Amino acid sequence: MASLKDLRNRIASVKATQKITKAMQMVAAAKLRRAQEAAEAARPYSQRMDKVLANISAAMDGQEGAPPLMVGTGKDDVHLLIVATAERGLCGGFNSSIARKARDFARELLAKNKKVKILCIGKKGRDSLRMEFGELIFDLIDIREIKQMAFSDADKIGRKVLGLFNDGEFDVATLFYSEFESIISQVPQAQQIIPPKIEAGEDAGADASYDYEPNEAEILEDLLPRNVSVQIFRALLENGASEQGARMSAMDNATRNAGDMIDKLSISYNRQRQAQITNELIEIISGAEAL
Amino acid sequence: MAESFKFELVSPEKLLLSVEAEMVTIPGTEGDMGILVDHAAVMTTLRPGIVEVKLADGSEQSFFVAGGFADATPSSLTVLAEFSIPKDELTQEIFDERKKLAQEAHDLITDDAEKKANAYTYLEQLSHLEQTGLTL
Numbered sequence: 001m002a003s004l005k006d007l008r009n010r011i012a013s014v015k016a017t018q019k020i021t022k023a024m025q026m027v028a029a030a031k032l033r034r035a036q037e038a039a040e041a042a043r044p045y046s047q048r049m050d051k052v053l054a055n056i057s058a059a060m061d062g063q064e065g066a067p068p069l070m071v072g073t074g075k076d077d078v079h080l081l082i083v084a085t086a087e088r089g090l091c092g093g094f095n096s097s098i099a100r101k102a103r104d105f106a107r108e109l110l111a112k113n114k115k116v117k118i119l120c121i122g123k124k125g126r127d128s129l130r131m132e133f134g135e136l137i138f139d140l141i142d143i144r145e146i147k148q149m150a151f152s153d154a155d156k157i158g159r160k161v162l163g164l165f166n167d168g169e170f171d172v173a174t175l176f177y178s179e180f181e182s183i184i185s186q187v188p189q190a191q192q193i194i195p196p197k198i199e200a201g202e203d204a205g206a207d208a209s210y211d212y213e214p215n216e217a218e219i220l221e222d223l224l225p226r227n228v229s230v231q232i233f234r235a236l237l238e239n240g241a242s243e244q245g246a247r248m249s250a251m252d253n254a255t256r257n258a259g260d261m262i263d264k265l266s267i268s269y270n271r272q273r274q275a276q277i278t279n280e281l282i283e284i285i286s287g288a289e290a291l
Numbered sequence: 292m293a294e295s296f297k298f299e300l301v302s303p304e305k306l307l308l309s310v311e312a313e314m315v316t317i318p319g320t321e322g323d324m325g326i327l328v329d330h331a332a333v334m335t336t337l338r339p340g341i342v343e344v345k346l347a348d349g350s351e352q353s354f355f356v357a358g359g360f361a362d363a364t365p366s367s368l369t370v371l372a373e374f375s376i377p378k379d380e381l382t383q384e385i386f387d388e389r390k391k392l393a394q395e396a397h398d399l400i401t402d403d404a405e406k407k408a409n410a411y412t413y414l415e416q417l418s419h420l421e422q423t424g425l426t427l
Contacts, residue, residue: 041305048301048369052362056334151303151374152392159399213321213335222336223360226373233303 004276007269011262018258024090025251032183032244038149039180039237046234049227050198056223057198060216067217069162069224072195073171078115080170081106082161082193084177084235085125086243087144092250094178094186094243099128101188102176106133117170121157121236125176149236151229158229165194177235178242184249186242193231196224295347296328297367300354302375307354311347315368317361318342329365336360338416339389341378342370353378357389358413390417 002010060066068074083102085095102125106116118137120126126140141160146153164170173194178186191197212219298312315326318340324333342354359372374389397410 038304042303044299044306045301045303045371048299048362048371052334052360052369052371055362154303159396211331211333213319213333219334219336219360230303 004269004272007265007272011265011269014258014261014265018255018262021251021254021258025248025255028091028244028248028251032241032248034148035237035241035244036180039234039241042234042237046230049223049230053196053223053227054198055210056212056216056220059210059212060220067220067224068195069165069228070195070220073168075171076114078117078170078172079109080161080164080173080194081116081118082173082175082232083118083120083125083129084175084232084239085120085122086239087122087124087142089124090250091243091247092253094246095122095124096128097186097188098176098178099125101190103129103132105174105176105190106136119161122239143236149233149240151233154233154236155229158225158232161194161232162225162228170194175231175235177239178246180238180241180245183245186246189235191231191235193228196227196231294328296326296330296365298344299367299369300342300344300356300372300375301369302372307372307375307377308344308352310344312344312368313347313349314345315370316341316343317368317370318356319361324361326361326363326368330363330368332365333363334360335363337370337372339413339420340416342372342375355381357417386417386421390414390421393417 057070060070081102083098085098089095102118106118106129109116116133116136118129118133119139119141120129120137121141122143123140126137129137141157143149143153161173165173172192175191175193176188177191178188181187295311295313298308298310298315299306300308313327317324317326317335318338319335320338321335323340324335337356337359339357340355342356344352344354346352354372354375355378356370356372357374359370359375362369362371376385393410393414397407397414400407400410
């Protein structure tokens with residue numbers, strides 16, 4: 001049994017921890033709102049982009065000379081996995097669930113004798129994938145310095161990926177991130193971005209009369225690289241909101257657990273103190289009786 | 292009153308404008324275009340320039356766009372701008388920042404002559420715009 005002094009120290013340290021988790025929860029809550037707004041503000045652009053892509057791909061359908069960014073290289077031997085996670089931990093299962101999704105995917109590919117390359121955005125993803133796929137991770141993009149994700153940041157990553165694609169470094173790129181559904185639910189996603197999975201638009205049939213200026217091919221050439229950056233941008237924003245949401249609920253739980261622990265420790269502290277007092281009383285009384 | 296159509300201006304960061312417009316002038320790569328209601332379906336790339344919007348209520352607004360796309364249908368026009376802010380808020384610093392980014396992108400291309408030329412054209416367009424259409 002721990003002594004009274006030990007218990008007192010335990011209680012003090014749990015209280016200090018609780019203060020920290022409480023503060024982190026509040027910081028996350030404040031950041032979450034901003035991140036969520038940013039993620040929501042970015043949605044219209046990517047939705048319109050999808051629509052435009054669907055239209056134009058419907059128009060290009062069956063035509064010769066579609067760019068490889070659209071239809072792929074025709075192979076799927078080398079896969080690039082872009083794993084976007086957070087730079088910091090203490091956010092529940094957020095990082096590990098993205099990493100797990102990527103790991104399962106990579107294992108599946110390796111089992112089929114495909115080549116896998118991994119690009120990590122955020123160091124937590126690298127940390128958890130390093131054990132198994134250490135030599136496959138060829139680069140890490142640091143996003144620690146970025147306070148508010150701007151499109152130009154995502155564009156830089158996009159250009160890098162495109163550069164690799166143009167050099168023939170990979171055939172298929174898949175982006176791993178976590179979609180923000182609500183504060184308590186973030187869903188890890190695997191989205192293929194090169195070549196893009198285009199859902200045929202419902203109104204695609206009506207677009208046969210579309211005019212293209214300068215022409216389809218040139219628009220596509222401009223549009224497709226931008227789409228890659230847009231998808232990465234969207235994923236990073238979703239990730240930002242998810243991370244804060246996950247951290248908020250993780251820290252909420254931690255604060256509550258610390259509270260429970262303080263209650264339990266206080267009870268046993270009080271019991272022991274009472275037992276000690278009773279003991280002292282018995283000693284005094286029996287001493288008085290003996291006289 | 293003239294008929295109006297739905298006009299949307301979106302940048303990756305946010306939806307800047309979603310209004311009923313009477314006429315919108317956009318800086319297409321192959322020349323400026325004035326879009327009215329019932330315009331034939333057209334899709335064009337944009338060069339850096341000014342988008343002028345005449346709203347259904349008669350008021351006017353201008354935006355600076357740094358390239359992008361426009362997608363016009365008889366009933367709507369969507370401009371997907373890479374970067375866009377209201378013209379009133381455009382300052383020399385912001386413009387210089389765009390130029391710096393364009394210069395960096397241009398310098399990064401080393402292997403593809405055609406792309407290099409495109410990036411160069413883009414730079415030229417920016418500085419042309421600075422000299423002519425822009426009062427900062």
